[in-house]
Amino acid sequence: MTRNLITDVGGVLVGHARDDRIGSGVTALIFETPAVASIAVHGGAPGLRDTALLEPEMTVERIDALALSGGSVYGLDSMGGIVAFLREAGRGFAVGDIRVPIVPGAVLFDLLNGGDKDFGGDKAFGREPVYWRLGYEAARAAAKDFRLGSEGAGSGATTFNLKGGLGSASDTSSNGFRIGALVAVNSLGRATIGDGPHFWAAPYEKSGEFGGLGLPSASPTSWPAGALDCKVKGDDLENTTIAIVATDADMTKAEAKRLAIMAHDGMAHAIRPAHAAIDGDTVFAAATGASRRTPTIRDRTEIGMLAADCLARAIARAVFEASALPFAGALPSWRGKFGTG
Known part of the structure; x- marks a missing residue:
């Protein structure tokens, strides 16, 4: 049985936590045993923690988890919550008698989506970083099954014209290796073609996973007027799409680095x-072995080609499954706008 989720890759669990008041959340990907991982950053404005160690020449070979979070710089606290959960579970890199969980992560910008961002005035939690709590809760919730759309790191995400979200997809190579992708879509660009419901990722869709609409017509030259119009929205371009691809193959860090680079094609x-100067577009790649x-x-x-395909499909699924935020002026969801699927 496959779930069409990144957890179809052996050794991977995923958990979410969200705070509807602030309109944001965290997604934790936990490896059941430490995994080889690397990273490729193709956006010009990333928000990252502990990612330098993922470069092939660095000492630490394996990591315990990865984090995707909303909240921009505040979301970097979420990795601390995941670290705390893993340390309680006895996980981490051994340094003498101490365990040091290795949890790199990336954040996206969702601070202007209408939620209550007065973190310092949180009467329930005082000065405790709200994203630390969300990170801990996301790690504690990690399982094989998880929800898509406005969940976890995708809770407050948006795109040019529609609500963004959290998406995932999986596939199998011709020699039986499993591949999966997990993504929080918060892009200044469009995931859909023009003002219509069709997804740019349509050529890669499997089994109607994001509506089965295909492309507007057989040839782009006969698409509706404005289909290729992708004017960016004003000058406030605080956006980022952050993703993880994983495989059950046994790889080195250098090979995982190449996998992350290839997977960026899916964006x-x-x-x-995609990959603009103010984007933080980032892909982590992990090999569980x-x-x-x-x-x-x-x-x-x-595997690299299929990782890119899975990422493209996961991006469309994120938007397809998302629900609009309950705030004044919020962008519509795909289902709310097009009433189909």
């Missing part, structure tokens, strides 16, 4: 534009 396939098989260079090439 370009599904969002227009759960298949207990080492891929050939041909396998690694196919």
Whole structure:
């Protein structure tokens, strides 16, 4: 049985937490055993924690978890909550008698979506960082099944014209390696074509997972007027799409780095534009080794291609499954605007 989620990759669990008052949340991806991982940052304005150690030449080979969070700089606190949960569970890099959980992460900007962002005035939690609490709760909730749309890191996410969200998808290579993607879509670009309901990711869709509408017509030259119009929204371009791709193949950090680079093609396939100067577009790549098989260079090439496809599909699923925020002036959801699917 497959779920069409990143948790179809052996050794991966995912949990969410959200705060509807602030219109934001956190997603934690927990590895059941430490995994090899790397990163590729193609956006010009990333918000990251503990990501330098993911470069191939750095000492630490494996990590315990990855975090995706809303909240911009405030969301960086979420990794601390995940670290606390993992330390309580006895996880982490051994340094003498101390365990040090390794939890890199990335944040997106959702501070202008209408929620109550007065974190310092939180009467219930005082000065406790709200995202630390959300990180802990997300890690505690980690499981094989999880919800898509306005959940976790996608809770407050938006796109150019529609509510963004949290998406996932999975696939299997021709030699049986599992691949999956997890993404929080918060883009200045569009995931849909023009003002219509069709997704840029339509060529990669499987089994009607985001509505089965296909493209507007067989040829872009006959698409409706304005279909290719992707004017950006004003000068306030605080946006980021952050993602994780994973495989059950056994890889080195250098090979995981190449996987992250290849997976970025999925953003370009599904969002227009992507990788802009004010985006923080980031992809983590992880190899759990759960298949207990080492891929050939041909396998690694196919895994990278399918990771990009999974990411494109996950982006469309994030928008397709999202619900509008309950704040004045909030962007509509895909279902709310098009009434289909």
